[in-house]
Amino acid sequence: MGIEGIGARVTRKEDRRFVTGLGRYVDDMVLPGMKHAVFVRSPHAHAKIAGIRTDQARAMPGIIAVLTGPELKADGIGNLICGWMIHSKDGTPMRMGAWSPLAVDRVRYVGEAVAVVVAETRGQARDAAEKVEVDYEELPAVTDAVEALKPGAPQLHPEAEGNLIFDWELGDAKAVDEALASAAHVTRMRIVNNRLIPNAMEPRAALGHYDRAEDHFTLWTTSQNPHVARLVMSAFYNVAPENKLRVIAPDVGGGFGSKIYIYPEEIVCLWASKRTGVPVKWTADRTESFMCDAHGRDHVSEVALGFDADHRMVALKVDTIANLGAYMSLFSSCVPTYLYATLLSGQYVIPAIHCNVRTVYTNTAPVDAYRGAGRPEATYLIERTVETAARELGISPAKLRRRNFIREFPYQTPVILNYDTGDYEASLEAALKAADYAGFPARREEAKRRGKLRGIGMSCYIEACGLAPSQAVGSLGAGVGLWESAEVRVNMAGTIEVLTGSHSHGQGHETTFAQVVADRLGVPIEQVSIIHGDTDKVQMGMGTYGSRSGAVGLSAVVKALDKVEAKAKRIAAHLLEADESDITIENGEVKVAGTDRSLPWAQVALAAYTAHNLPTGMEPGLKESAFYDPANFTFPAGCHIAEVEVDPETGHTTVVQFVAADDFGNIINPMIVEGQVHGGVAQGIGQALLEGCRYDPASGQLITASYMDYTMPRAADLPSFAVATTNTPCPNNPLGIKGCGEAGAIGSPPAIINAITDAIGTNDLSMPATPQAVWEAIRRQGH
């Protein structure tokens, strides 16, 4: 490793612009003649639209246009879609209700867009939006997925009788039932995974520009995957064909999944720009973010985990109801199915697993992938159940896990996935040691003397990321392939541009990707620029989510680098009159190994472009591209240990220690990886202790629609984290990396809840474990 190469703690190149306020976000973009859009949104959770009157609004000062759903439909703009087909166990396809970017005759959640006002200023647009008169005929609403399945519940979509989207299963039900019937012990739990609101620091925004001269659209948008946005907009929404639509996602301030999807607002901004002839910009305010960004999680599950007399797991049965909200968002169907049930084997040998999932429409915001996406739900379920089982069986939680760990690889689980490699014992050991697990009883005693209940809990998680082999996901219903593309462009004087289809919205690609190039070609990272987020610049891409940028995006870069390196060596061999196999590249020099003959890197680059003296038949230039399609998922895994103190008088929990021992395979920049773990754990602790999206069950109003009521984790809620890594390189990609973006959010929630339940002596506790919830759990035991 060089000082800037793979493995180095290089300071992030992009941070100078971020911390000095020089980042360029969508809302910073200003085009000549640009106007401002404000959406009229439904105040009701469920209502018929009897009519919309816009004349008063149109008469307000500064108004360019007031547009509604029927006009959008008349112009042929299509409905929003979910791009992953899931079939119910009876073979019928999922039942997708129509979702128009602007509601036409019915609204199904509070905040649904009904009309758009375009005005000279945002203030004028807001004033006029208040004057748009919508005649709503209110309908009864249902926000809870379990309630929505009951007979007599309000019905959302004619396409989905009983609000059921699909009733899907994975695994062998019969084998599971038989194994449970003869099991020596069965642990049963009802597990609720609380609904979350993503809260990226930068709210969503869109700027649409229609160029009449070229009949061409440009969209600046807060997207994690601009090429996918372009594909979906042209293929399904009839905005424009791909060659007439440029999508740019500039600096994006966090996504966590919520910026993967296509939302109504960006489609409407493009369409409105063509309608009005001016560029149209919309930026969400925080209330709109709460109401309209895709939410995460929201599962209710019944679990049964059976053991034989030796405490070995024999079968796992899971029955889950997943709330998908009022409409099916872009990837909503795969989250509670293939990103969830396939992970239910955890780190354990479980011979038989069966999972049934019913997805349900409710009068709430759409639900889709949120950091971890399905894998936190699986991990929380299995790790709480295992911990509970250890308590019921009277053996230590570490021992029960050890007894059941998978130890031989590759390992074929009963739920599709084939784990390539791992060492679960190693991360458990590392975490136990870092947490001084053995010293816990003394710490508990000491806390008791201070009147505090101290508890310790662990979670051994696994995730599948690096999404994903295209053929595999295609066979499971995905509408797209999940490769990545890269181009490495060596400029004439030797500086390098890497064009990647991955998108950085906080992850630090401008640094880590440059480190890989620096490592390979021996140039300083300052001479390497990473270009992403623009469909006119970058050849193709599938974007960033599912911890895929390292494992998939960088693998494509490596493939392109292979080609660049090979060509550079051929040129150098020709110029130095040496054998190609003797050429090495080091510290900016292209050398003949074992001699003092060398050429500076820049001179080789220049030779490629002057083309005065190239090997016979070689094309000029030094620029190569590659597509990479992974052979398998990658399987990061690890062990998280949390230690908490509960104030029994108030129920308040303090996290006093948090250890994360993660196996991410090879690591490019440990500082950035630690940052990802810190952020992920903060979000996981947020889910476990603080965050919970709440709708009023009667009215369907979003109660947690601001930071006054939705509790985000603050620095003071978190301890200093102890982060350790173990390393079993991934055998399936050239750099041996596994992905680290989601692990923190996946592994931490069960560790926290297991610690609290250990402290208070009951397994009867749900997330978020707010002071009131913990106080009530203590009281239920009659303490």
Place this chain on the structure above:
Amino acid sequence: MYQTTYHRASSVAEAVKLLADSGDGKFVAGGQTLIPTMKQRLAAPTDLIDLRHISELKGISFSGNEVRIGAGTTHAEVASNAALAGICPAICHLAGHIGDPHVRHMGTIGGSLANNDPAADYPAAVLALGATVHTSKRSIAADDFFAGLFTTALEEDEIITAVSFTAPEKAGYAKFPNPASRYALTGVFVAKRPDGVRVAVTGAGEDGVFRAEALEQALSTSFDPSALNGISLPYDGLLSDIHASAEYRAHLIVVMAKRAVEAANA
């Protein structure tokens, strides 16, 4: 925010006149409550009369054990006033735990009292200390000032000019913050005075801040946390929301009262 017209007053009298001359005007002090409300379009004053540049509303003064805090004094100024900390540290502690540093450097005691948010901290102190609220028209005893959620004895055109109180023998404030907003989910201020103990509770009451007589009686007998052992308060009249049920709040009042007494005795 709707359009509004800004005025800067340089005296209380001028502020009163500017309000009288306006359509539907409002005073603004730190703006930490009013401006966010306007941004959300929940308030739409035609005119804003800024009180921040009126020198007679500023500063903390002492006369023996008598304390007078100008209405325009910020939370940060109260929190960091050494002389005040010398005779009534509890109020400094309270002010130092309102919101965040930005809020504390802008928000004022007058604004907080005029607003009378049921979860605000200052009302508990003012009520427990038996303070007097001085206005452009009169002086109002704390017991008569708070009149329910976001409601006070103030008239539309009445300006709070100062708050005064006699430093107590001992006082303490314990706040259990709302996990999301960090306002008081339940906050209890106890003050031991020659004429007895006063206990005021914020964050918990359906009608805003109130005195907890049962706790006052117990503490008048013995000003010690143990005096509150075994007391459980009725839930009726207490707030219930997604963060805390009335039952939980009733419990927290006693716990926070004990901690406030502990702080007072420390």
